[in-house]
Amino acid sequence: MEKITETAYAKINLGLDVLGTRPDGYHEVCMVMQSVSLADTVTLVPHDGLCVVTGKDDLPGDDTNLAWKAAMLMASRFGQKPDVKITLDKHIFMAAGLAGGSSDAAAVLRGLNRLWQLNLSVTELETLAAEIGSDVPFCIAGGTQLSEGRGTDLTVLPSPEETVIVLAKPKIAVSTAWVYREFDALANPQHPDVKALTAALQNGGAKLPLPGMGNALEGVTCAKYPAVDAIKQKMLAAGADYALMSGSGPTVFAVVKDEQTAEKILKTLAADDLETAIAHTVQRSVI
Numbered sequence: 001m002e003k004i005t006e007t008a009y010a011k012i013n014l015g016l017d018v019l020g021t022r023p024d025g026y027h028e029v030c031m032v033m034q035s036v037s038l039a040d041t042v043t044l045v046p047h048d049g050l051c052v053v054t055g056k057d058d059l060p061g062d063d064t065n066l067a068w069k070a071a072m073l074m075a076s077r078f079g080q081k082p083d084v085k086i087t088l089d090k091h092i093f094m095a096a097g098l099a100g101g102s103s104d105a106a107a108v109l110r111g112l113n114r115l116w117q118l119n120l121s122v123t124e125l126e127t128l129a130a131e132i133g134s135d136v137p138f139c140i141a142g143g144t145q146l147s148e149g150r151g152t153d154l155t156v157l158p159s160p161e162e163t164v165i166v167l168a169k170p171k172i173a174v175s176t177a178w179v180y181r182e183f184d185a186l187a188n189p190q191h192p193d194v195k196a197l198t199a200a201l202q203n204g205g206a207k208l209p210l211p212g213m214g215n216a217l218e219g220v221t222c223a224k225y226p227a228v229d230a231i232k233q234k235m236l237a238a239g240a241d242y243a244l245m246s247g248s249g250p251t252v253f254a255v256v257k258d259e260q261t262a263e264k265i266l267k268t269l270a271a272d273d274l275e276t277a278i279a280h281t282v283q284r285s286v287i
Helices: 066-077 099-117 121-130 136-141 176-184 196-204 218-222 225-235 259-269
Strands: 004-021 027-046 051-053 082-089 142-150 155-156 164-170 242-245 252-256 273-283
Touching: 004 136, 004 242, 027 164, 027 218, 051 066, 051 273, 066 082, 066 099, 066 121, 082 099, 082 196, 082 252, 099 121, 099 136, 121 136, 121 252, 136 155, 136 225, 142 196, 155 164, 164 225, 164 259, 176 218, 196 252, 218 225, 225 242, 225 259, 252 259, 259 273
Parallel strands: 051 082
Antiparallel strands: 004 027, 027 082, 027 142, 027 273, 142 155, 164 252, 164 273, 242 252
């Protein structure tokens, strides 16, 4: 029996700006997204009917799961029966601003492209991915990309030098919809200079942190959830070169110079009730 295994990398936002609302109800964004090595493993094998196994009581394997939606989309679009068992070995923190569900869905698209020998290009997979969610197209090949429009207009950027990243997520639930509503109500929102960040990456070989890094949504989330800012401050005090919230939160990532500093930061955070991981930046995948 053929078995396909795909790695689903988490993402962080090196830069995230919100430019306004769109007629389709989404927000116009300008982001630099970066893959990191914290990852789920997605396995696909032929099966009688569609089955998604998550191994998590709080993550259903039904039609609300993006991996399920990805399989159904591929089956319906290309005249295939969705006869596949999808097993998600979860390591990416859930509901964290790290695109875990989106990356799993992208892995299913890539995996079924191989299993069913569809020979779709990256661009074709990204177009399909946009029908599932705004972060899914980036997760098809990952690496370092400028993400515009509602998040699905992608431009590949040179990746920075491989960098050690510390990830920490407090055990709070942040509603992305709420964060965007609160941002829309701000009189003077902060806007990171994503153009400067993009320019700093363009020449290749850039070393993080870089000018223009920032997250327009961070102030909203930190105002309601002080634990997010507290994590940032502890990371910086323990030797991080830079710390920032990813996405709408609540995960915070730190840019650090080496593994030793990363371990020191984890020790500093050990007393807090957090999910933590040490990872590194990942370059664009060749499909």
